């Protein structure tokens with residue numbers, strides 16, 4: 001009986017925590033969507049801002065964020081996955097690899113504003129890429145790398161050695177084994193890490209602040225060496241820097257809703273790929 | 282005198298400082314089934330895996346001695362390990378089909394070894410027939426291999442090995458994860474395969490070893506205690522340890 005009560009209390013504790021977390025999430029989403037969804041019209045999504053950003057839409061910011069995330073992905077995913085494959089599949093365990101791993105974990109803990117400063121020094125100035133969506137994307141890529149490496153390595157670790165031995169025993173090289181068995185098997189896990197990381201990166205403000213994001217751009221910039229608008233910064237600006245904050249509040253909530261919906265979309269795509277992959281093997 | 286297909290001479294194997302295999306000398310006769318028996322942890326799998334160089338991946342494994350496939354020195358750095366593994370196939374304890382379709386499980390090895398594309402379907406079919414799996418799967422070759430039953434998966438793993446026409450097949454407790462009917466099927470398969478292949482099998486099942494083996498090696502604590510015909514090992518063992526083990530007194 002005593003054991004039963006104990007496990008009942010444990011259950012209450014766990015279920016309670018889950019409910020509280022979900023409740024907060026629900027409140028946040030409800031608050032934002034209830035104030036924001038009404039300002040999302042076709043015009044809001046597809047038009048340029050106008051009249052000192054009190055009217056019009058956020059099209060350039062949406063495009064900017066998508067382009068930015070695209071550059072981040074292109075940079076961080078191949079390097080991150082390659083690095084994890086090296087650490088987990090090729091490098092023999094040693095003090096050195098442990099130091100590398102510890103450094104990567106530490107990098108994940110550095111505040112994002114510091115990445116911003118570093119990106120400014122490295123990409124904008126040293127590499128002479130200027131304040132541009134390219135510099136900002138690369139900076140966000142640096143920020144994302146430690147997470148992608150760590151989650152990919154975890155996914156690779158979960159693949160049992162018997163899978164690797166299957167192809168090796170057939171005379172496959174290590175590279176073929178990784179390419180044909182290990183990576184496809186680990187893909188769902190890798191993808192989860194990648195999407196979570198990119199969703200976070202898409203919402204970052206600090207790292208792009210010094211490296212390329214702009215307050216307002218007259219027209220649409222689609223070139224990777226120009227400054228750009230981005231949703232999180234636009235939101236920040238509408239809610240703190242605008243001269244008539246009260247007036248643009250609905251627009252700020254609308255922007256927040258669009259950002260959240262965009263991130264949801266990333267996640268749905270990832271879910272779909274995972275689902276398709278699972279039904280295959 | 283039997284023709285020798287695979288042999289180890291003065292083989293010592295260490296994991297770190299621990300000596301796991303101690304001065305093993307063994308000759309596996311061609312086109313026969315040789316069983317390795319012995320209590321858990323005595324080094325049967327370790328010995329088996331030395332022949333297709335599966336220890337290459339363990340950083341702390343170290344090997345001394347000479348292992349030969351015919352006249353080929355298996356550990357000579359001049360010889361490509363992938364070529365050796367093509368000639369010495371391996372079937373594992375737990376069925377480990379590739380995360381691909383049934384057909385791709387067999388065509389995979391043919392593709393990486395650059396068999397002519399137009400011959401592959403025929404080779405796949407004959408390997409499946411040889412492994413007595415064809416009738417069961419011929420209509421669902423595009424099905425993911427993991428959807429097969431455990432016994433079918435293990436026969437698929439054998440087919441996947443056979444498709445390359447290896448000379449030797451190493452099997453590490455291929456029936457231990459299977460039900461009696463499936464393991465019986467695998468046994469029958471082994472009896473048929475031995476006409477064309479040299480088979481080395483690790484087993485804990487004494488009845489099985491007795492049924493299928495031509496020769497038997499008994500290992501104990503990293504040493505090959507006795508190596509003889511199946512009849513002698515089971516009916517008339519020379520060593521006291523062997524006698525106790527096959528009599529079921531320990532292990």
Ligand SMILES: Nc1ncnc2c1ncn2[C@@H]1O[C@H](COP(=O)(O)OP(=O)(O)OP(=O)(O)O)[C@@H](O)[C@H]1O
Nearest residue numbers: 296297301319320321322323324325326327328339
């Ligand atoms: N990678 C490894 N690193 C260190 N020690 C190992 C490694 N693999 C095996 N060993 C050790 O080598 C010894 C022999 O192991 P092995 O797997 O060959 O035994 P086995 O005879 O196949 O046993 P079983 O019948 O249980 O499969 C064991 O003591 C084991 O702990």
Ligand SMILES: [Mg+2]
Nearest residue numbers: 325326327453
């Ligand atoms: Mg074993």
